[in-house]
Amino acid sequence: MTTATEKRQRLRERLAAPGMLTAPGIFDMISARMADRMGFDVLYMTGYGTVASYLGLPDAGLATYTDMLNRASAFALGTQTPIIADGDTGYGGLLNVAHTVKGYEAGGLAGIQLEDQEFPKKCGHTPGRRVIPASDMVKKIRVAAEARNSDDFLIVARTDARTSLGLDEALSRMHAYSEAGADILFVESPESVQEMEQIAGAFDKPVLINIVEGGKTPVLSREQLQAMGFRLAIYPGTAFLAMGKALEDAYSALLQDGSSAAVADRLYDFESFSRLMGFQAVWDFDKAHADD
Known part of the structure; x- marks a missing residue:
């Protein structure tokens, strides 16, 4: 089992190496x-998807x-890949921010994303977002x-100011935010290739x-994003949109035919899925203790 410290160090090293992370x-x-x-080198816990699914x-x-710490810590415990998790606005004032960072770090995450929206925040590709003073x-x-506790726990600073106050x-x-100590910088919702390059x-x-299919930002190839100079591209909605x-x-x-036969070729293999969810350990345990 990879420790949280090892995951954080691995992500730090990968960010320092050439190439863009997806x-x-x-x-x-x-x-x-x-x-x-x-x-993947890193996973991203999407706030939109987590709140929707949970x-x-x-x-x-x-x-x-x-709510969010419960899910984030479960994800970290159940995976070997470093995870950066959405921490919204820090869930309150400065004391809350400190408490949130400590909780996410203790929960095994490799980093936290904090944004400058007013509370209550909104998804960055939806209307009606307002930001707090930069100070x-x-x-x-x-x-x-x-x-x-460790500088290897990364802080992602996000601004939503582009939409309401301009680039x-x-x-x-x-x-x-960079001067204040952020490790990764995140301007939400650029609306053109030119803005992305800038x-x-x-x-x-x-x-x-941040690439959201159907959102405000153009969807470009990895080669294009890397050539611009981005070091990390997150795809928060791809999986839950595919799942939907x-x-x-x-x-x-099922509704139309009363059967799953029409989609059988698009289903994940049941035994493979069971192994993915950890049933192999259950089977091995049962076999080892069969005489008991």
Whole structure:
């Protein structure tokens, strides 16, 4: 079993090496286990997907710190790949931010994402987002950096200022958050290739790009993103959008035909899925203790 310390060190080293990292979004233990076996360098716990799968609610500040820590720590415990987890706004004031960072670090995560939206926050590719003063977010980042036990626990600073205040303000905020101690910089929702190029080349720290299919930001190839200078690309919605379509197709077949025969060729092998979920250990245990 890989320790949390080893995961964090591995991610730090990978970020320092050439090439761009691609992080798939995980939102429940099935997606976490599936992504973990694929060979990614890092996984991303999506707030949107986690809140939707766990509570059946929109990503609009309705999930609590306890809700999110519960899921994040389960993902970290059940996987070998480093995970960066969405920490929303830190769930309150400066004391809450410190508590959140300590909780996520103790929970085994490799990093936390904190954003400068007003509470209650909203998904970064939906309307109606407002940001707090930059000076207030600088304090949050400083507190987050002070609260962590290890510098290998990464702090991702996100600004949502592009949508409401413009790109220049977003870039200015990122420089301030970088100076305050952020390790990875994240300007949410650039709306053109030109804006993406400007963001990627503006900083001397790793820059993250968030790709949401159907969102505001153009979906480009890995080669294009890497050439711009991005060090990390997260795909928070790809998996749950794929799952939604697959579920719709499967349920429609059951409703229309009363059978799964029409989608049988699109189903994961049952025995392989059972092994993915850890049944091999159960079978081995039963075999070892058969005489008992």
